[in-house]
Amino acid sequence: MSVRVRPITTIEGTLPFSFSEAGLAECRRLMARYPEGRSKSALLPILHIAQSENEGWLSVNAMDAVAQVMGLLHIEVYEVASFYSMYNLHPIGRHHLEVCRTTPCMVRGSDDIIEHIEKKLGIHVGETTKDGMFTLKGVECLGSCGTAPMLQCGAKYHENLTTEKVDALIDQLRNEPRNNYTDQ
Amino acid sequence: MGRKLLLEHDNKPGIQGLEGYRANGGYRSVEKALKTMSPEAVLEEVKKSGLRGRGGAGFPTGLKWSFLAKTFPRYLVVNADESEPGTFKDRYLMERIPHILIEGMITSSFAMGANVSYIYIRGEYFYIYRILERAIAEARAAGWLGRNIIGSGFDHDIHVQVGAGAYICGEETALLESLEGKRGNPRIKPPFPAVKGLYDCPTVVNNVETIAAVVPIVNDGGEEYAKIGIGKSTGTKLISAGGNIKKPGVYEIELGITCEEFLNSDEWCGGVKGRELKAVVPGGSSVPIIPAELYFKTANFEPRLMTYESLSDGGFVSGSMLGSGGFYAYNDAQCIVRSTWNHTRFYHHESCGQCSPCREGTGWMEKVLHRLEHGQGRMDDIDLLWDIQRRIEGNTICPLGDAAAWPVASAIRHFRDEFEYHATHPTKVKDPKHFEKEPFKRQPKFATI
Numbered sequence: 001m002s003v004r005v006r007p008i009t010t011i012e013g014t015l016p017f018s019f020s021e022a023g024l025a026e027c028r029r030l031m032a033r034y035p036e037g038r039s040k041s042a043l044l045p046i047l048h049i050a051q052s053e054n055e056g057w058l059s060v061n062a063m064d065a066v067a068q069v070m071g072l073l074h075i076e077v078y079e080v081a082s083f084y085s086m087y088n089l090h091p092i093g094r095h096h097l098e099v100c101r102t103t104p105c106m107v108r109g110s111d112d113i114i115e116h117i118e119k120k121l122g123i124h125v126g127e128t129t130k131d132g133m134f135t136l137k138g139v140e141c142l143g144s145c146g147t148a149p150m151l152q153c154g155a156k157y158h159e160n161l162t163t164e165k166v167d168a169l170i171d172q173l174r175n176e177p178r179n180n181y182t183d184q
Numbered sequence: 185m186g187r188k189l190l191l192e193h194d195n196k197p198g199i200q201g202l203e204g205y206r207a208n209g210g211y212r213s214v215e216k217a218l219k220t221m222s223p224e225a226v227l228e229e230v231k232k233s234g235l236r237g238r239g240g241a242g243f244p245t246g247l248k249w250s251f252l253a254k255t256f257p258r259y260l261v262v263n264a265d266e267s268e269p270g271t272f273k274d275r276y277l278m279e280r281i282p283h284i285l286i287e288g289m290i291t292s293s294f295a296m297g298a299n300v301s302y303i304y305i306r307g308e309y310f311y312i313y314r315i316l317e318r319a320i321a322e323a324r325a326a327g328w329l330g331r332n333i334i335g336s337g338f339d340h341d342i343h344v345q346v347g348a349g350a351y352i353c354g355e356e357t358a359l360l361e362s363l364e365g366k367r368g369n370p371r372i373k374p375p376f377p378a379v380k381g382l383y384d385c386p387t388v389v390n391n392v393e394t395i396a397a398v399v400p401i402v403n404d405g406g407e408e409y410a411k412i413g414i415g416k417s418t419g420t421k422l423i424s425a426g427g428n429i430k431k432p433g434v435y436e437i438e439l440g441i442t443c444e445e446f447l448n449s450d451e452w453c454g455g456v457k458g459r460e461l462k463a464v465v466p467g468g469s470s471v472p473i474i475p476a477e478l479y480f481k482t483a484n485f486e487p488r489l490m491t492y493e494s495l496s497d498g499g500f501v502s503g504s505m506l507g508s509g510g511f512y513a514y515n516d517a518q519c520i521v522r523s524t525w526n527h528t529r530f531y532h533h534e535s536c537g538q539c540s541p542c543r544e545g546t547g548w549m550e551k552v553l554h555r556l557e558h559g560q561g562r563m564d565d566i567d568l569l570w571d572i573q574r575r576i577e578g579n580t581i582c583p584l585g586d587a588a589a590w591p592v593a594s595a596i597r598h599f600r601d602e603f604e605y606h607a608t609h610p611t612k613v614k615d616p617k618h619f620e621k622e623p624f625k626r627q628p629k630f631a632t633i
Contacts, residue, residue: 080367141269
């Protein structure tokens with residue numbers, strides 16, 4: 001269900017945002033795909049682009065930039081951004097570990113995986129490590145029930161997890177740049 | 185070995201690309217339909233095939249198409265927002281054979297008279313969005329999309345829209361709202377999308393598998409397709425199997441095989457892993473859960489079959505539904521109260537918040553189930569849960585309310601003694617894995633032979 005949009009008053013929240021050249025071109029391409037007068041349809045994919053270009057989350061400035069590019073009211077963007085669970089309205093760590101915890105994953109041991117990550121990183125679900133490296137999130141069904149337990153990091157699915165695999169993944173991610181949903 | 189229609193060429197090299205797909209008979213249905221058939225003839229074949237919607241509701245596809253209002257433009261929207269827990273068949277199909285979806289969309293759009301169609305895919309499947317975009321670009325370059333396709337005078341183009349994580353957008357009107365760039369709040373029906381859908385134009389919303397099934401129907405004829413299956417459950421169905429089974433994965437079955445064969449045969453699930461079977465959710469989390477004995481046999485002691493009718497035999501008292509084909513099995517280490525709590529948390533999280541019974545009821549049920557599962561429940565919580573689910577069902581705009589109510593109702597109906605155990609043994613159930621060492625012994629309500 002929806003969450004409330006509040007301006008984040010920390011430094012990250014006040015940083016200005018503007019689209020990159022490539023991002024802007026992609027926005028224009030997306031908006032042109034729809035019938036005349038229906039370019040608002042591109043809002044969801046454009047929010048994804050904005051999120052990827054803003055360290056993985058949507059600040060009020062980023063949403064305002066989307067509204068400006070698309071010619072929408074600010075509220076039209078806020079109400080959509082706050083509805084969908086893939087848009088982060090708060091800053092997140094460099095790597096967003098989204099572990100599926102819905103029933104088909106649960107019966108195959110997702111609770112153990114979440115507990116293991118919590119212990120290893122010293123955080124709870126919904127928190128970010130102090131060094132800003134990892135955010136752990138429990139998410140609902142990601143459509144990977146046959147290869148459960150699983151987690152998503154950026155666009156990538158990591159499936160058939162064991163505690164050893166999780167350890168290896170976390171070590172590997174420490175040396176990697178941010179993974180975004182929109183990665184090629 | 186059952187016949188396969190969608191996954192027949194699943195393992196052929198290069199099937200993901202246009203060349204490999206073409207080499208295995210791809211795009212034949214487009215050639216046949218656009219060059220030798222009229223749109224009405226294609227629709228007639230689909231009607232004859234008896235194809236039913238593969239997304240969960242099982243509504244006859246040909247009938248759905250024939251409801252389209254007689255105005256233009258019209259749209260075909262493919263629902264690839266597969267988010268029903270337990271379901272991952274569309275993901276498999278789009279990842280392995282993206283062109284079968286595109287081929288089905290061209291043929292289906294020709295039958296409907298739609299010149300633009302959209303695929304709405306869930307945001308989490310971003311990498312499949314890339315696969316589809318590549319496949320569409322390939323098809324466009326080869327002349328299967330665009331203006332005057334293979335000289336037939338029919339124009340068509342496909343766009344892929346990516347969502348952003350909302351189960352509710354799998355409901356067709358919520359999907360259309362989301363496709364228009366709004367919050368995914370389901371619309372009040374009527375008007376149905378066939379009259380007033382995307383951008384207020386006549387629209388058909390179909391599941392990925394449904395549209396892919398149009399390909400073999402047009403290739404071999406509707407009557408040939410209808411020869412597979414039993415009664416009104418014709419053709420093949422993709423089943424995504426998960427949970428405590430030996431061989432999880434996506435399987436294409438001929439509708440009408442027995443449930444026992446599906447679960448225990450090595451060709452499919454390969455049996456339950458390690459322990460005994462406790463319960464089965466045969467069609468995605470929204471369908472009623474049924475205990476093992478009712479999965480194998482109906483209440484009349486007839487073998488249960490993998491068909492729309494047989495799985496719902498006995499109504500909600502002793503049956504379930506085929507749903508989306510998201511099959512998962514529980515072994516006897518699993519706790520029904522825990523899994524029901526988990527389901528309810530899912531529905532609470534995914535409720536759009538429009539209708540009070542669903543918005544408030546799912547949250548309330550989640551809290552009550554949470555306290556039962558964590559050893560703080562009371563005996564009258566069970567009746568309270570029954571009461572809440574009864575007041576949600578049928579009182580909401582979209583079926584998410586019903587989908588949230590059914591798993592709770594069926595769990596209480598079949599496993600009431602386990603709920604009572606949770607209320608009376610608070611210290612035992614505090615251990616999250618309370619049934620692992622000592623499985624719960626329940627008394628089956630329906631005697632088995």
